[in-house]
Amino acid sequence: MRISEAASRSGLKVDTIRFYEAEGLIPNVTRGPDGQRRFSSENVDWLTLLYWLRKTGMPMKVMQRFAALYAQGDETIPDRKDILLDHSRLLAKRREALDRCEEILARKLKIYEKYLR
Amino acid sequence: MRISEAASRSGLKVDTIRFYEAEGLIPNVTRGPDGQRRFSSENVDWLTLLYWLRKTGMPMKVMQRFAALYAQGDETIPDRKDILLDHSRLLAKRREALDRCEEILARKLKIYEKYLR
DNA sequence: TTCTTGACCTTGAGTAACTCTAGGCGGGTA
DNA sequence: TACCCGCCTAGAGTTACTCAAGGTCAAGAA
Numbered sequence: 146m147r148i149s150e151a152a153s154r155s156g157l158k159v160d161t162i163r164f165y166e167a168e169g170l171i172p173n174v175t176r177g178p179d180g181q182r183r184f185s186s187e188n189v190d191w192l193t194l195l196y197w198l199r200k201t202g203m204p205m206k207v208m209q210r211f212a213a214l215y216a217q218g219d220e221t222i223p224d225r226k227d228i229l230l231d232h233s234r235l236l237a238k239r240r241e242a243l244d245r246c247e248e249i250l251a252r253k254l255k256i257y258e259k260y261l262r
Numbered sequence: 263m264r265i266s267e268a269a270s271r272s273g274l275k276v277d278t279i280r281f282y283e284a285e286g287l288i289p290n291v292t293r294g295p296d297g298q299r300r301f302s303s304e305n306v307d308w309l310t311l312l313y314w315l316r317k318t319g320m321p322m323k324v325m326q327r328f329a330a331l332y333a334q335g336d337e338t339i340p341d342r343k344d345i346l347l348d349h350s351r352l353l354a355k356r357r358e359a360l361d362r363c364e365e366i367l368a369r370k371l372k373i374y375e376k377y378l379r
Numbered sequence: 380t381t382c383t384t385g386a387c388c389t390t391g392a393g394t395a396a397c398t399c400t401a402g403g404c405g406g407g408t409a
Numbered sequence: 410t411a412c413c414c415g416c417c418t419a420g421a422g423t424t425a426c427t428c429a430a431g432g433t434c435a436a437g438a439a
């Protein structure tokens with residue numbers, strides 16, 4: 146498939162996919178005879194994973210390392226596993242931050258209510 | 263108190279506080295006779311609120327509007343309440359993203375496990 | 380057949396929100 | 410006196426996009 150379909154399936158924008166490719170984050174993107182990118186479903190799965198990792202705060206540098214490992218094949222799975230476990234810990238921290246902020250909002254809103262009545 | 267104490271109390275970095283002040287996000291910051299900033303505990307409470315709002319994804323532009331309303335006094339409380347309610351909805355979306363990503367990580371890690379045994 | 384439209388391409392500039400560096404001032408300590 | 414420390418400003422650098430300009434090519438309308 147072409148880039149726009151890969152975009153709508155993965156969640157990433159067309160521009161972002163091109164940018165990610167230039168940054169070496171997408172292994173094995175081929176080109177058709179027209180010079181346009183062609184994405185396999187494996188590519189799209191990969192892009193979807195990147196979409197969620199990025200959306201939840203994984204830095205580009207880590208994604209680059211992750212992509213490089215992915216490109217090297219199955220013997221890098223232990224390293225990739227470590228990266229995802231680290232990210233899982235980051236998710237936990239983010240959830241804590243959301244909870245803490247929610248608390249603060251609730252307290253603030255309560256104070257506003259008092260002023261409004 | 264001075265900027266470094268305001269920083270360690272609010273969670274923000276010194277540089278970020280100066281940046282926020284330049285962007286008009288911090289009403290009523292005074293200066294001592296030495297030309298250095300002095301922060302009241304009200305300032306620090308405000309900075310702490312900004313810290314959590316920003317950390318959980320509120321854009322600067324919204325924070326600017328929020329700060330402008332805050333500076334105008336109590337009659338802007340309904341507007342400020344709306345901003346915080348909007349932000350609360352954003353938090354819910356972020357939590358969904360975290361959950362979804364966690365799922366994806368779990369699935370991926372399971373696949374890795376299969377390869378590793 | 381020519382014209383237009385639309386999806387794709389590249390390169391390079393612009394943006395958001397910091398973050399850091401360079402260079403300078405003034406107060407306290409060895 | 411010399412030095413260090415925390416503060417100051419202005420401006421450059423960083424991250425991760427995002428958009429704009431200008432160009433190719435194929436397919437359908439006039």
